[in-house]
Structures are given as C-alpha cells and as structure tokens.
Amino acid sequence: MIHIASPELSGNEKLYVNECLDSTWISSSGRFITDFERAFADACGAKHAIATNNGTTALHLVLAALGIGPGDEVVVPVLTYIATANAVRYCGAEPVFVDVEPDTMNMDPRLFEAAITPRTRAVIPVDLYGHPADMVAIAAIAELHGIAVIEDSAEAHGAEINGGRVGSFGLATAFSFFGNKILTTGEGGAVTTNDAALASRMRLLRGQGMDLERRYWFTDVGYNYRMTNIAAAIGLAQLERFDESLARRDQIAKQYDALLSGNARLALPESRPEVRRVNWLYTVTVEGLSADERDQLIVDLASEGIETRPVFHPLHHLPPYLQPDASFPVAERLGASGISLPTHLGLSENDIATVCEALSGALDT
Ligand SMILES: *Cc1c(COP(=O)(O)O)cnc(C)c1O
Numbered sequence: 001m002i003h004i005a006s007p008e009l010s011g012n013e014k015l016y017v018n019e020c021l022d023s024t025w026i027s028s029s030g031r032f033i034t035d036f037e038r039a040f041a042d043a044c045g046a047k048h049a050i051a052t053n054n055g056t057t058a059l060h061l062v063l064a065a066l067g068i069g070p071g072d073e074v075v076v077p078v079l080t081y082i083a084t085a086n087a088v089r090y091c092g093a094e095p096v097f098v099d100v101e102p103d104t105m106n107m108d109p110r111l112f113e114a115a116i117t118p119r120t121r122a123v124i125p126v127d128l129y130g131h132p133a134d135m136v137a138i139a140a141i142a143e144l145h146g147i148a149v150i151e152d153s154a155e156a157h158g159a160e161i162n163g164g165r166v167g168s169f170g171l172a173t174a175f176s177f178f179g180n181k182i183l184t185t186g187e188g189g190a191v192t193t194n195d196a197a198l199a200s201r202m203r204l205l206r207g208q209g210m211d212l213e214r215r216y217w218f219t220d221v222g223y224n225y226r227m228t229n230i231a232a233a234i235g236l237a238q239l240e241r242f243d244e245s246l247a248r249r250d251q252i253a254k255q256y257d258a259l260l261s262g263n264a265r266l267a268l269p270e271s272r273p274e275v276r277r278v279n280w281l282y283t284v285t286v287e288g289l290s291a292d293e294r295d296q297l298i299v300d301l302a303s304e305g306i307e308t309r310p311v312f313h314p315l316h317h318l319p320p321y322l323q324p325d326a327s328f329p330v331a332e333r334l335g336a337s338g339i340s341l342p343t344h345l346g347l348s349e350n351d352i353a354t355v356c357e358a359l360s361g362a363l364d365t
Contacts, residue, residue: 002355004281004307005180008345009234011241016233030229036236037190040175043158043239044167046192048199050206051227051235055154055176058189059087059124061225062150062172065201068093068121075115075123075147077107077133078314079331083176084124084152085315093121097316099328103270105129105283105311105338108330109137116141122148127156127166128312129340130182130280131271135161135169142170150174154189157182158246160276167192177231180344182245182280183238185231248345249279255349256282256341259356265363281340283311286363291336297362298339304358311338 020026033051041049052058068074070092076084078097088095098111105128112123123142125133135151142149149170153159157175159166167173172195175181177188193199204212209222238245253269260266267285271277286294294310301308314331316323341355 002306002342002347002351003344004309004340004342006344006346007179007184008241008245009237012237013234016237017230020230020233025229028226028228030232032229032232032236033227036227036232036239039236039239040190041167041192043165043242044173044192045165046167046173047194048192048196049167050191050193050199050202051232052189052191052206052225053227053231054187055174055178055181055189056083056087057223057225058174058176058191059083059150059152060090061202061206061223062174062191062193062198063087063091063093063122064205064223065198066122066148066171071119072121073117073119075107075112075120076315077124077126077128077331078316078328079105079312079334080126080128080152080315081154081312082315082318082320083154084126085321088124089320094119095315095321096120097321097323097326097328099330100128100334101134102330102334104131104133104272105334106131106133107138109134109141112138113141116145116147120145120147122150124150124152125170126152126154127159129269129283130156130159130278131269132156132159132161132166132275132277134272135166136274139170154178154181155280156278158242158276159278162274168194171195172198177235177238182249182278183235183242185227185235185238188227188231188235190227245345246278249343252343252347252352253279253282255352256356259353260284260359263360263363279343281309282343283338283340285311285334285338287337289337294337294339297359300362301355301358306355306358307342309340311335311340
C-alpha cells in the first residue's frame with residue numbers, strides 16, 4: 001500500500017524519547033517541553049510558543065484566552081477540517097462560514113469583510129494543504145474593524161508570505177502535530193504569538209487555571225491541555241530536520257507537477273507569487289468530476305494499492321453545521337472534485353510515478 005501520509009522518525013526521535021524514559025520525565029514537565037517551545041517559536045519567527053496536547057485544543061486555547069463566548073461570532077472558511085469550527089463552538093460562540101478562493105482554496109478576504117457584524121470578535125483564516133491564507137488582506141480588514149486574527153496553520157508549518165513564516169502573523173497562530181502533519185509529535189499542537197500577555201494567559205489556562213507564580217492557586221476554570229515531555233522530545237527531533245523535510249516535500253510536489261501537468265482535466269496546486277507554499281498534501285481537482293465519481297476514483301485507486309482522500313466536505317454539508325439552503329459554490333466544487341494524493345517523506349520516485357499512472361489511467365476510462 002502507498003499510504004497518503006506517514007511520519008518520518010529517522011533522526012534523534014528515539015534517542016530523545018529514551019532520555020525521557022531513562023530519566024522518568026514522561027509527563028508534562030521536563031527539558032523537552034521548554035526546548036521544543038523555544039525551538040518552535042524560533043522556527044516560526046515568533047516570540048512565544050505554547051505547546052498543547054493537540055491542534056484542536058491549541059485553537060480552543062487561543063479563543064478561551066481571548067474570552068470569546070456566547071453571543072460572539074467568529075468567521076471561518078467553510079472549507080476546512082472540522083476542528084476549526086469546533087473550537088469556536090466549544091466557547092459557545094457561533095462560527096460564521098465564508099467561501100474560499102478557487103486557486104488557493106483559502107478564505108476569500110472580500111467575503112470575510114462582507115460577513116462582519118457587530119458581534120464579530122475573531123477571524124480564523126486556514127492555510128489549507130500548505131498554501132498560506134491571504135493574511136495581508138485579512139489582517140488589514142480585521143484591523144479596521146477591531147477583529148482578532150487567529151491563523152490555523154495546522155497544515156502549513158514553514159509556509160511563508162513575503163519571506164515571513166506562518167506563526168509570526170496575526171494575534172496568534174495554532175498548529176497541529178498529529179501524525180500526518182508536516183511536523184509531528186504523535187498527538188500535539190502549539191500556539192505561537194508575539195503578545196506576552198496573551199502567551200501568559202494561555203499558559204495559565206493550559207495548566208488548569210493555576211497561577212503561574214503560585215502553585216495550586218487556581219484563578220480560573222482552566223483546562224488540562226498540556227503536551228507531554230515525550231511528545232515534545234519527538235517534536236524537537238523533528239525540528240532538527242525541518243528545512244530538509246520541507247525541501248523533500250517540494251521535490252515530491254515537483255515530480256507530481258511534471259507527471260500530471262499534461263492532463264488537461266487536472267488543476268494542480270498553485271502558489272501566489274508572494275508565498276512559499278509547503279506541500280502538506282498534494283491536492284488536485286478534476287474538472288467536471290461529481291462527488292460520487294470522485295469517491296469511486298478513491299475506491300479504484302485503493303484497489304491498486306494507493307491511498308488517497310477526498311478534499312474536506314464543506315462544513316455546511318456536515319450534520320453539526322448543516323445549512324441546507326446555504327450556497328458556497330467554490331467550496332462545493334472543490335469539495336466534490338478534489339482529491340489529495342500521497343505526500344510524505346517515505347515515497348520513492350517509483351511510488352509517485354505509480355500514483356500518477358494509476359490516476360491518469362482511471363481518468364481516461
Ligand atoms: C489537523 C488540523 C487541526 C487539528 O489538529 P488535531 O491535532 O488533529 O487536533 C485543525 N485545523 C486544521 C486545518 C487541521 O488540518
């Protein structure tokens with residue numbers, strides 16, 4: 001089977017995890033937590049990083065620290081992983097969906113502006129599949145209206161806009177380190193920010209609301225969203241090969257581009273000129289393909305030993321967020337005709353050629 005994603009753990013991961021086991025520091029204290037937070041903040045060009053137990057809690061932690069709650073609205077793209085909207089719901093606030101741009105699959109800034117109401121407290125642009133959202137336009141609109149910008153960069157570690165890395169824009173950025181992401185800790189996440197007060201507030205809420213200076217004095221109803229030292233040990237080892245792995249992912253995308261660009265039915269991933277896209281999942285759309293045909297394509301490829309996955313279902317089609325009468329035409333088209341291809345460091349050139357042959361063959365018949 002050629003898997004769609006697979007973690008690559010060939011560096012110091014085992015050495016560092018063994019250090020946790022040998023030292024007995026296996027819980028959420030230990031040197032790897034602080035080392036990983038420092039190294040990750042530096043890698044993003046941010047002042048602070050707060051490690052969490054997954055990317056969903058990272059998103060929730062920012063919203064909770066900002067005091068977002070019932071009656072508030074948070075604008076999110078309708079095409080994203082469901083965690084982006086769930087984090088808003090955890091606060092009792094309302095996610096307000098907007099459609100995406102066809103080339104990047106990311107939030108359309110003009111539709112964000114049109115969705116603003118007196119209740120809008122925050123906006124969460126998502127860097128889908130590794131292409132950063134239009135943070136320049138979104139930040140300018142948000143600033144005019146006094147809206148907090150929280151970037152969801154769970155799929156875009158290392159991506160850049162005008163030479164600056166994601167994690168350094170907006171008020172805060174949330175990351176995931178799930179096993180299929182560009183950097184992994186098994187399960188894990190982080191928030192980066194340049195705002196010292198917000199960073200302290202998130203540290204307090206992450207640790208059950210315990211005062212950072214006074215042990216067992218709880219000032220708030222907080223959460224246990226802490227990362228373990230073991231997870232941070234894996235993350236630190238992953239960061240040591242960060243640039244290398246981004247470069248390898250670029251090569252994989254180049255090979256896909258070369259082998260698929262001749263197929264007129266396929267729209268391949270694009271990059272805006274000011275952007276460095278990172279290739280989390282190489283995702284194509286097939287012109288004229290219906291959702292049923294796409295799902296059949298996934299089954300056919302699986303029978304040839306190739307694991308692929310559909311582009312996210314637009315959130316307004318899913319039971320928790322159902323809006324049967326709403327129309328988000330771009331997300332609906334991308335969600336029906338899009339398919340993500342295997343993208344990970346374990347792929348050989350042969351594997352990629354096999355995927356491309358199978359895909360082209362299936363589309364010809
Ligand atoms: C993976 C992901 C998350 C959440 O990450 P978990 O670590 O699985 O909780 C959030 N948003 C997006 C866009 C993601 O892809």
